[in-house]
């Protein structure tokens with residue numbers, strides 16, 4: 388194993404990254420920028436073609452960075468998995484969705500592990516980065532790789548290192564976010580720690596892959612539960628005539644022991660709505676019921692219906708029904724200022740309103756056309772983001788706090804705004820009525 392350590396030290400180790408999505412592409416760029424030859428793999432030929440042209444399909448990464456990496460000649464991308472043989476390290480960044488019954492769908496990990504096993508050679512380091520339940524690396528990936536006839540750690544090394552991404556965060560990026568790393572044995576941990584230490588600022592070694600897998604789930608369960616808590620308090624305080632946003636602003640002046648979380652129209656993104664259920668599914672195998680996770684899931688998934696009930700009440704107050712009303716949903720992204728609409732509650736809001744007979748449009752500068760996803764397929768395109776357009780609706784529903792929606796002039800003369808993000812405020816110059824939801 389001294390071979391791979393030496394190749395990491397002198398930056399000749401070829402780093403292969405399977406899955407060039409939100410996680411894999413920035414990781415590939417970080418290793419290329421650290422001086423390593425990088426080979427990006429993906430099953431989507433359109434992504435490979437775009438990267439080959441030096442183009443990024445992820446807005447916050449930007450094409451300039453991809454183009455520079457391609458031009459330096461050390462970043463290559465391919466759909467040809469035979470090229471896995473060229474790699475010294477192979478990092479797996481493929482999707483881990485939930486199945487129809489909210490059970491883990493490990494098919495992407497399984498398929499990828501089989502592709503690697505078919506080409507596995509002595510001396511390679513394999514690291515799983517996809518979020519998953521504790522035990523996946525040992526129980527699922529290891530047997531598939533060892534089916535090749537090679538053994539860990541004698542012939543190859545295997546570790547888990549979770550990705551922590553906060554797209555659009557100006558203060559942290561893949562290089563500066565500490566990286567937790569746990570191997571399935573000590574030599575695997577050593578090699579994986581050495582690799583990441585050569586690419587990112589801080590590595591946090593842990594004693595096993597299971598700890599590293601659990602660490603990621605703790606982080607996401609923590610967010611899911613705290614978001615559920617503020618969502619529940621939002622509904623409770625609203626009934627009591629108290630503005631939850633003002634309460635949070637006041638509470639966060641406490642200099643210790645309080646971290647602010649904010650309510651919203653429901654959970655979105657690839658991680659928080661899904662990952663906690665990886666843990667609850669695995670926990671049931673051990674006779675454990677993760678009640679906090681289930682409760683948080685229940686509260687968070689009820690939010691879109693709560694928001695729609697607030698829209699209906701607000702329209703009712705001005706003698707209108709949802710049926711037949713023109714409603715504009717502001718924002719398709721699950722989070723402000725990014726072009727990521729995965730699991731976005733906006734889609735559910737639109738569909739719930741349509742089901743009630745509303746005439747729904749959306750406005751999102753990041754999505755000129757609504758993408759067809761696994762669960763939703765709206766045939767809609769964005770209306771312009773301007774006051775004349777906004778005034779043409781019976782109600783606006785703010786779902787995403789994009790910077791473009793924060794201009795008060797947009798809302799001048801608008802009859803009704805239902806705001807789930809606390810960005811629109813009633814004023815003489817603004818909308819006539821603002822309802823928090």
Ligand SMILES: NC(=O)c1ccc[n+]([C@@H]2O[C@H](COP(=O)([O-])OP(=O)(O)OC[C@H]3O[C@@H](n4cnc5c(N)ncnc54)[C@H](O)[C@@H]3O)[C@@H](O)[C@H]2O)c1
Nearest residue numbers: 406407408409410429430431480481482483517518550552
């Ligand atoms: N997006 C985030 O912010 C984030 C943060 C932390 C962890 N994660 C986790 O990282 C993993 C990847 O998420 P993502 O957001 O990058 O997903 P993504 O959908 O953006 O990217 C996954 C990529 O893998 C490709 N792919 C699918 N099957 C493949 C296969 N068999 N071989 C090669 N490529 C394949 C897809 O074409 C896609 O380009 C997931 O487990 C996710 O939970 C995501």
